[in-house]
Amino acid sequence: MSEQTVNDRKVAIIGCGFVGSASAFALMESGLFSEMVLIDVDTDRAEGEALDISHGTAFAKPIDIHAGTYDDIADAGVIVITAGVGQKPGETRIDLVNKNVAIFKGIMAEIRARKCGGILLVVSNPVDILTYVSVKLSGLPEHRVIGSGTVLDTARLKHILGARLGVDPRNVHARILGEHGDSELIAWSSAHVAGIPLEDFYNMRAHGSYEEFRRETSDTVRNSAYEIIAKKRATYYGIAMAVTRICGAIVRDEKSVLSVSNYTQGEYGIEDVALSTPCIVGKDGIECRMPPSLNYREQSDLKESARTLKEVIAGLDLA
Numbered sequence: 001m002s003e004q005t006v007n008d009r010k011v012a013i014i015g016c017g018f019v020g021s022a023s024a025f026a027l028m029e030s031g032l033f034s035e036m037v038l039i040d041v042d043t044d045r046a047e048g049e050a051l052d053i054s055h056g057t058a059f060a061k062p063i064d065i066h067a068g069t070y071d072d073i074a075d076a077g078v079i080v081i082t083a084g085v086g087q088k089p090g091e092t093r094i095d096l097v098n099k100n101v102a103i104f105k106g107i108m109a110e111i112r113a114r115k116c117g118g119i120l121l122v123v124s125n126p127v128d129i130l131t132y133v134s135v136k137l138s139g140l141p142e143h144r145v146i147g148s149g150t151v152l153d154t155a156r157l158k159h160i161l162g163a164r165l166g167v168d169p170r171n172v173h174a175r176i177l178g179e180h181g182d183s184e185l186i187a188w189s190s191a192h193v194a195g196i197p198l199e200d201f202y203n204m205r206a207h208g209s210y211e212e213f214r215r216e217t218s219d220t221v222r223n224s225a226y227e228i229i230a231k232k233r234a235t236y237y238g239i240a241m242a243v244t245r246i247c248g249a250i251v252r253d254e255k256s257v258l259s260v261s262n263y264t265q266g267e268y269g270i271e272d273v274a275l276s277t278p279c280i281v282g283k284d285g286i287e288c289r290m291p292p293s294l295n296y297r298e299q300s301d302l303k304e305s306a307r308t309l310k311e312v313i314a315g316l317d318l319a
Helices: 018-030 043-054 094-113 127-137 151-165 198-205 210-232 237-251 296-314
Strands: 007-014 035-039 064-067 076-081 119-122 145-147 256-265 271-282 285-289
Touching: 007 018, 007 237, 018 035, 018 043, 018 237, 035 043, 043 064, 076 094, 076 237, 094 127, 094 296, 119 127, 119 237, 127 145, 127 256, 127 271, 127 296, 145 271, 145 285, 151 198, 151 210, 151 237, 151 256, 198 210, 237 256, 237 271, 256 285, 271 296
Parallel strands: 007 035, 007 076, 035 064, 076 119, 119 145
Antiparallel strands: 145 256, 256 271, 271 285
């Protein structure tokens, strides 16, 4: 059975919880797609979200939004997976692994059976582990399986740096790499603001210890999700915007460099694990992996992040 012909303007979203419904709304607003199908084990929930969002399309660009089944994913240009159990207060993303791997095994069986020709975008947590699971079980080539990874973490970092340094966050160029979780690392050595090394810009705009500034910023970024979950039980708006950003890079064939979770190919001696590194993303998914510019300490931290993920992978039953 050959792969299905792909409709580049069609997106399927599997999972209609907080993240799935927020992503559906953000994607409707973006105008990227002309058709959106929502799929959930709770069919009433999928139908309700489709109706609710579609009622606002008179104020947006034309799009057909409807609930569906797995048979509707075969020709989707992008398949977004947000299904799974949500992260609870006090729970790490890794704590979710066994529950959501079990859910993903069923979803991957459905995808594999339909020879999908589109791009698979994994958003559910722990996203790096589930991206790895998707590569192994979906039947899709590695370059067409993307995890949302640290795209949102990087956006949080830019927001925080912009606010603290009094500059537009769009002019802040800094990345978070590795696990979307507690072992993530900030690539401080290559960070800059409009071409000015971050440390130099800090000395222009702020006072005090740069090292202390880095520590405080790192802690704030790493704890952002935990803080939001403690206050409102879930995070969904930020990740919905990250999903839209990644989809935009795919649909418009932007060749954008995004820190997405991907199946590593031996960079820095790291392989057989999925984690975030800079990648060129376009209509074919991951078109090129770009080994990041890291100093020795950052390379060590990236390897440690990979080791943390590999320990979890070693305990998975993917049979």
